Amino acid sequence: MTSQTKSRWADDEEDAALEAQRKREKELKKKAKAEKQRKLEEEEILRKKNFAGATAASEDGVSAHDEVDAELGRPSKRRRLSPEQDQARVEPASAKPLRFPAPEWGPCRHVDNFEKLNHIEEGSYGWVSRAKEIATGDVVALKKLKMDNAIDGFPVTGLREIQTLMASRHENIVALREVVMGDKLDDVFLVMDFLEHDLKTLQEDMLDGFSPSEIKTLLLQLTSAVEYLHSNWILHRDLKTSNLLMNNRGQMKVADFGMARYYGDPPPKLTQLVVTLWYRAPELLLGAEKYGAEIDLWSVGCIFGELLTKQPLLQGKNEVDQLAKIFELCGIPTEATWPGFKRLPNARSLRLPNTHQTTGAVIRAKFPLLTNAGTALLTSLLSLNPAQRPTASEVLTHPYFKEDPRPKSTAIFPTFPSKAGQEKRRRVASPSAPKRGDAPKIVGDAADFSGIFADRDEEEVGGGFALKLI
Amino acid sequence: MAPEPDVTSLSNPLATVEQLSTSSSQLDGVPPDLENSLRFAGAQLTQAAGILLRLPQDIIAQAIVIFYRFYVGSEGGSFRINALKDVSAASLYMTAKISFVPQSTRSVLNVYAYLTSSTSPLRQPSETSAKPNPESYYLSEGSYQSARATLLQTESILLRALSFITQVTLPHHLALTYLQTLGVLPPTPTVKSTALAARTLAYLNTGLFSPQLLYLTHQPSALAVAAIYLAAREVGVRLTSAEWWEVFDVDREELGFLVVGLGSCEGWIKGEKGRWLGKSCPLTLEELETEL
Ligand SMILES: Nc1ncnc2c1ncn2[C@@H]1O[C@H](COP(=O)(O)OP(=O)(O)OP(=O)(O)O)[C@@H](O)[C@H]1O
Ligand SMILES: [Mg+2]
Numbered sequence: 001m002t003s004q005t006k007s008r009w010a011d012d013e014e015d016a017a018l019e020a021q022r023k024r025e026k027e028l029k030k031k032a033k034a035e036k037q038r039k040l041e042e043e044e045i046l047r048k049k050n051f052a053g054a055t056a057a058s059e060d061g062v063s064a065h066d067e068v069d070a071e072l073g074r075p076s077k078r079r080r081l082s083p084e085q086d087q088a089r090v091e092p093a094s095a096k097p098l099r100f101p102a103p104e105w106g107p108c109r110h111v112d113n114f115e116k117l118n119h120i121e122e123g124s125y126g127w128v129s130r131a132k133e134i135a136t137g138d139v140v141a142l143k144k145l146k147m148d149n150a151i152d153g154f155p156v157t158g159l160r161e162i163q164t165l166m167a168s169r170h171e172n173i174v175a176l177r178e179v180v181m182g183d184k185l186d187d188v189f190l191v192m193d194f195l196e197h198d199l200k201t202l203q204e205d206m207l208d209g210f211s212p213s214e215i216k217t218l219l220l221q222l223t224s225a226v227e228y229l230h231s232n233w234i235l236h237r238d239l240k241t242s243n244l245l246m247n248n249r250g251q252m253k254v255a256d257f258g259m260a261r262y263y264g265d266p267p268p269k270l271t272q273l274v275v276t277l278w279y280r281a282p283e284l285l286l287g288a289e290k291y292g293a294e295i296d297l298w299s300v301g302c303i304f305g306e307l308l309t310k311q312p313l314l315q316g317k318n319e320v321d322q323l324a325k326i327f328e329l330c331g332i333p334t335e336a337t338w339p340g341f342k343r344l345p346n347a348r349s350l351r352l353p354n355t356h357q358t359t360g361a362v363i364r365a366k367f368p369l370l371t372n373a374g375t376a377l378l379t380s381l382l383s384l385n386p387a388q389r390p391t392a393s394e395v396l397t398h399p400y401f402k403e404d405p406r407p408k409s410t411a412i413f414p415t416f417p418s419k420a421g422q423e424k425r426r427r428v429a430s431p432s433a434p435k436r437g438d439a440p441k442i443v444g445d446a447a448d449f450s451g452i453f454a455d456r457d458e459e460e461v462g463g464g465f466a467l468k469l470i
Numbered sequence: 471m472a473p474e475p476d477v478t479s480l481s482n483p484l485a486t487v488e489q490l491s492t493s494s495s496q497l498d499g500v501p502p503d504l505e506n507s508l509r510f511a512g513a514q515l516t517q518a519a520g521i522l523l524r525l526p527q528d529i530i531a532q533a534i535v536i537f538y539r540f541y542v543g544s545e546g547g548s549f550r551i552n553a554l555k556d557v558s559a560a561s562l563y564m565t566a567k568i569s570f571v572p573q574s575t576r577s578v579l580n581v582y583a584y585l586t587s588s589t590s591p592l593r594q595p596s597e598t599s600a601k602p603n604p605e606s607y608y609l610s611e612g613s614y615q616s617a618r619a620t621l622l623q624t625e626s627i628l629l630r631a632l633s634f635i636t637q638v639t640l641p642h643h644l645a646l647t648y649l650q651t652l653g654v655l656p657p658t659p660t661v662k663s664t665a666l667a668a669r670t671l672a673y674l675n676t677g678l679f680s681p682q683l684l685y686l687t688h689q690p691s692a693l694a695v696a697a698i699y700l701a702a703r704e705v706g707v708r709l710t711s712a713e714w715w716e717v718f719d720v721d722r723e724e725l726g727f728l729v730v731g732l733g734s735c736e737g738w739i740k741g742e743k744g745r746w747l748g749k750s751c752p753l754t755l756e757e758l759e760t761e762l
Contacts, residue, residue, distance in 0.1 A: 163634075
């Protein structure tokens with residue numbers, strides 16, 4: 001780190017005090033956790049005893065149980081001598097079944113258990129505020145779900161957000177602690193761990209962006225979250241810098257599961273109305289009804305580019321303009337590079353020039369400081385043909401992360417100046433996630449984009465080069 | 471494409487000891503016997519509605535588990551306050567909503583109107599199938615609107631009672647994977663291997679109706695192992711390695727319990743059906759009050 005960056009992220013006394021405080025809290029939490037685990041184990045034992053008891057109580061049960069006991073080659077439970085003996089029995093470590101702490105269900109708690117501290121952000125699906133759990137003093141983020149399209153009952157987007165976030169336990173995914181309710185049945189709040197920053201605001205506030213080694217760390221963290229989601233058949237469908245949260249310990253966590261859902265293989269028909277425009281994959285813009293994990297990797301590519309330049313990579317004004325920007329950077333798809341793309345609903349109304357654009361050159365030109373490996377990774381993530389994009393697992397093993405400078409360890413990641421009050425985040429205008437009901441089709445007047453390729457392929461311009469919507 | 475799924479996605483939340491020791495319904499004066507019958511009737515109703523709606527069996531099974539979860543424990547729902555037909559409908563509607571096969575409120579309510587009508591096949595469990603009488607289950611616009619309001623309100627109540635845990639992992643898929651791992655499901659099926667797989671799944675399906683709420687008290691892996699154990703014994707397939715269940719992290723004691731639980735389920739269902747022969751298990755609040 002240079003001295004300039006040092007002043008930006010200096011570890012001052014306040015930070016040290018904060019760190020000490022954090023350690024103390026961690027100790028306490030650890031203790032509480034151990035206690036909870038012990039209780040769980042006790043319950044597990046009790047539960048089993050209860051059932052064994054219940055079975056023994058029914059006459060049928062007793063005989064059947066004995067029979068099974070004999071078959072399984074073990075002494076009948078009732079013949080066991082004493083609980084002490086039971087405990088003394090040493091089990092080989094390898095034979096010990098793994099136990100996963102499963103959540104329990106019970107009525108939602110009331111939001112009154114939390115004291116609101118301040119508002120953070122209003123988004124398209126709800127508002128978020130910083131709050132303190134009164135009983136524990138824990139600072140959390142409360143996100144209120146918007147219920148306005150409640151004609152079909154509880155909004156399916158909210159149900160999926162909760163379902164997928166609850167199922168996701170990963171160090172790079174924001175932890176959902178619980179769901180609480182207000183006075184009315186449709187006042188529903190997600191209680192999440194609070195994170196100090198989001199990547200978008202953080203980057204806007206920085207003078208010269210993240211260093212190459214920091215970018216690698218951030219990208220690895222994002223990708224390992226995405227790998228986890230995809231391996232659990234969850235699509236995020238709204239990856240963008242404002243949905244990536246950061247704490248002061250160099251950790252990034254993916255948030256905002258408002259668009260997330262389970263998917264299948266073969267992919268089911270899903271809505272194309274997903275992903276904020278600037279991060280939306282070309283197959284979505286072209287109206288593909290069947291798509292998969294590849295759309296999230298396109299967004300990862302856009303985020304990668306944004307981290308490198310501190311600017312959103314593809315800032316289209318609308319769907320058509322977005323496609324034009326994409327083709328400008330990545331070239332025009334052909335039947336050879338993307339077999340079948342012409343059959344996508346919106347591609348039919350698109351008149352494309354008949355050229356052989358290469359993609360590498362333009363991406364390389366736009367990122368002159370990126371190494372060969374970095375360029376190769378970015379180029380593959382931004383493959384127009386979804387089948388050519390790498391999977392998240394493939395990204396994680398990419399040579400880019402093995403060459404110097406190596407990814408910076410989160411332990412020595414800079415701590416960002418803590419905006420102590422966590423006042424409302426300043427937001428530069430940018431598009432938000434699509435709402436239900438937005439038109440997914442590209443319609444309208446013929447658009448001529450011949451100009452955008454002018455400096456790329458001069459011979460072709462003369463040949464009536466145009467990207468047209470007809 | 472994807473690597474091994476995360477282990478946590480293969481587990482379910484389980485009922486606590488406290489939740490199993492008592493229930494809202496019992497506190498409201500519903501005898502445990504009748505409570506078991508009501509649970510079974512609700513599960514059957516959900517199953518029948520799912521079939522009429524042509525929902526895949528896994529969606530139906532998930533809805534049944536959700537239905538059970540609602541009525542468990544002193545803080546759960548009570549059969550005397552939330553009618554089982556409403557909770558069954560809300561469970562199915564909500565489960566379908568987050569799946570690939572969402573259903574309209576209209577079709578769900580039509581099906582429930584039919585199944586709870588006086589000419590419902592559920593009311594006449596014997597083979598005396600009288601012709602269903604459309605008059606008795608036709609939903610006018612007015613009654614549709616009020617049924618819809620009830621459905622959506624029950625959905626909210628259900629979600630709150632479950633603290634929004636809607637995830638249900640079923641053991642069926644796991645059981646087939648285990649059979650493959652055990653080498654008893656060859657790529658080209660034999661008569662025996664087909665029977666083994668079929669019986670395994672049958673034990674799991676019957677187990678869903680267990681009065682011991684096996685799907686609320688045991689993880690999918692344990693249910694899968696016990697069903698395989700029973701099916702292999704029945705079909706006469708030898709699972710060679712001793713203590714094979716430990717490979718799947720299931721201990722002997724839990725297996726023993728589940729083998730009894732799953733094995734006795736069919737008999738219990740028969741008894742339950744006999745018990746209500748000629749009359750109908752109460753599906754509405756009024757019917758329950760009369761029964762009590
Ligand atoms: N756990 C959290 N800790 C701190 N801040 C958070 C947390 N969750 C969300 N935020 C802040 O609130 C903003 C909005 O949250 P989120 O993206 O989940 O809501 P949204 O309504 O779906 O937003 P949008 O539609 O704008 O994407 C985030 O960009 C972030 O700044
Ligand atoms: Mg967001």
